[in-house]
Amino acid sequence: VKKNKYLNSLKMNSSCLNQKVFKSMICSDLLIDLSLRAVDFTEIKVDKDCFDRKKTFQFLDLSECKFNDEFLDYFLTDLKAKKLNLEYFPDFQHLIKILDQESLHLSTEFLSLSGNSLYVDLYISVSRFKVLKRLKLSHMNYMICNDFHPKFAFKHQLNAIDLSKNRLNKDSMIFLHQFNNLKELNLSNCNLETGYMEILFTEHLSNSLVELNISGNSFVSSDFFKIVYLKNLIRLTVSFDNQVFLNLEDKYDIWKFKKLRTLILVQTNIEDLLYKSVMTIKDIKIIEFQNCKFEDDVLSKNNNLNPISVENIILINTKISNDDINVLRKFKINGINVSIK
Secondary structure, eight states, X not given: OOOOXXXXXXXXTTOOOOHHHHHXXXXXXXXXXXXXXXXXXXXXXXXXXXXXXXXXXXXXEOTTOBOOHHHHHHTTSSOXXXXXXXXXXXXXXXXXXXXXXXXXXXXOSEEEOTTSEEOHHHHHHHHTOSSOOEEEOOSOSEEOOTTOOOOOTTTTTOOEEEOTTSOOOTGGGGGGGGOSSOOEEEOTTSOXXXXXXXXXXXXXXXXXXXXXEOTTSOOOHHHHHHHTTOTTOOEEEEOOXXXXXXXXXXXXXXXXXXXXXXXXXXXXXXOHHHHHHHHTOTTOOEEEEESOEEOTTHHHHTTTOOOSSOOEEEEESOBOOHHHHHHHHHHHHTTOEEEEO
16 A cells, blocks of 8 residues: 555544555645544554654544554654544543643644543543633533532633533532633533523623523523623523513513624424514524424514514424414515525
8 A cells, every 4th residue: 555645634434444554544744634533443553654753633533442552652642633532432541641642732722522521530631731722521421520620721711612411510610710711602401400500600701701502401580681691692592491581570671682693592482472572682683493393373473573683594493384484484575584494
């Protein structure tokens, strides 16, 4: 097998590799994007010539990989990756060894560890990264208890964190207070108890958050009033129980966001009251409904309602009557883009 000296991107997920194929691919000095997800390296020998190759990547995915000692050593020597995926790793100790490289601490800006267990060792390893901007810790098998919150070396750099599909409570979210420049936060489907929004209502987070996803969690009126005071929030993804609106005194003037432009409703029953309040949000541009259900003829009953600022309405896997679809067609005539998927 001839060496490919000009290869810059390689994706061989779940492939059966041998020594010759690997050497021909990996020895290209131009290779910067490498995805080897779910490859079993346990029976492959490493050509020592490959160790001299400069191991610097823009993107590297080693998720679900199994290594023998030789191949593990290959990925333990001066490895650098701007975007690094190490999801669902089968050997926890191998994962820790890879993460403990200083070369990664100084080069990795995006790190995904979804599907692993966040034990103390992993928590400490992650805390040592210095230039991390985006961190994904979704669907973790285990997340460390509430009494351990190390200081993160990247606390001033982190812009986005994804904690979706974990079992969290208010105490386990306190570590978020370290990040004073966090712009995107995903807490969807975290089984959060009511009142969790008070954790986000700190000076840093209330000023920095631009995108927030809290869909799939319990939500009460007090949580809603906390959200509206996130000063710079532009994009909100949320699931509503209509009972939230029934308990509010002023049902039409509750969306007091200053900068909100995109609202995404997930798994929500769209009743008359909710529809009216959503469609009249000041300066809203995009409203998206995902896996929602419209009460029969909600739009038809409110045919005279004029969504002044709305530019795009998107329905994804959402149940809606034919009469209401006809109302959406009229929105198109008025210059509103409507997309039904």
